[in-house]
Amino acid sequence: MVRQHVNPLSSFHQLPRSLPPPAELFAAAELPLHLDIGCARGRFLLALAHQDPTRNHLGVEIRRPLVEAAEAERRAAGLPNLRFLFCNATINLQDWLQALPAGRLALVTIQFPDPWFKQKHRKRQVLQPPLLAAIAAALAPGQALFLQSDVLGAIEPMVALVEASGGFERPAGDARPWRTDNPLALPTERETHVLSQGLPVYRVLYRRNASPLPLNPGPAADP
Numbered sequence: 001m002v003r004q005h006v007n008p009l010s011s012f013h014q015l016p017r018s019l020p021p022p023a024e025l026f027a028a029a030e031l032p033l034h035l036d037i038g039c040a041r042g043r044f045l046l047a048l049a050h051q052d053p054t055r056n057h058l059g060v061e062i063r064r065p066l067v068e069a070a071e072a073e074r075r076a077a078g079l080p081n082l083r084f085l086f087c088n089a090t091i092n093l094q095d096w097l098q099a100l101p102a103g104r105l106a107l108v109t110i111q112f113p114d115p116w117f118k119q120k121h122r123k124r125q126v127l128q129p130p131l132l133a134a135i136a137a138a139l140a141p142g143q144a145l146f147l148q149s150d151v152l153g154a155i156e157p158m159v160a161l162v163e164a165s166g167g168f169e170r171p172a173g174d175a176r177p178w179r180t181d182n183p184l185a186l187p188t189e190r191e192t193h194v195l196s197q198g199l200p201v202y203r204v205l206y207r208r209n210a211s212p213l214p215l216n217p218g219p220a221a222d223p
């Protein structure tokens, strides 16, 4: 079945949503935090949170039924270091990131984001300059931003934005333009599917550098 992407620019998805702080989400809120943007049904994080109890894992997703299903499974599994939240990451994450205690955010992942191929739909891409600036402000130097996709047209604009910001660097030994391996312990659902088809996956790992804010947010996407 071919699924229609959600349009994040619809008026419903522009509404402000206040997201609960880590203290209301996790049993041990002081643990380093992994934020997975566009987590879909959450199976990657359900497995990772079980395997990696040293971090809290937060998945955010714009399709509410997926979040409800993921949360039901998370509750049944009794995982204290995992939560899923319904929101439009492009709009609703900035204040939440800004309110995080310094040094709390350890890793941000954006994996297989919905591709928007037409130039006029560029603003529907999840990683827009204000969200990247908020991620950069919340990540301490050395902390990581990991991007991967099977669609060059989806990952190249993200890479262009991140590199134009001046706030991130690739680890010196990493292959260019794309890493050959996944630094995460587990693959996502989409990744497993793509790899099972023998198709390529384009990956890049960035580390926050010591550049002070404000960063150059890069070119705004065309309307």
Ligand SMILES: C[S@@+](CC[C@H](N)C(=O)[O-])C[C@H]1O[C@@H](n2cnc3c(N)ncnc32)[C@H](O)[C@@H]1O
Residues within 6 Å of the ligand: 006, 008, 037, 038, 039, 040, 041, 060, 061, 062, 063, 087, 088, 089, 090, 110, 111, 112, 113, 114, 126, 188, 189, 190, 191
């Ligand atoms: C192709 S799926 C990939 C899911 C998962 N990361 C994986 O790799 O298997 C992309 C997901 O991002 C979600 N998404 C798209 N735009 C979003 C936004 N602005 N905020 C939150 N989630 C979004 C979509 O609804 C979809 O579930």
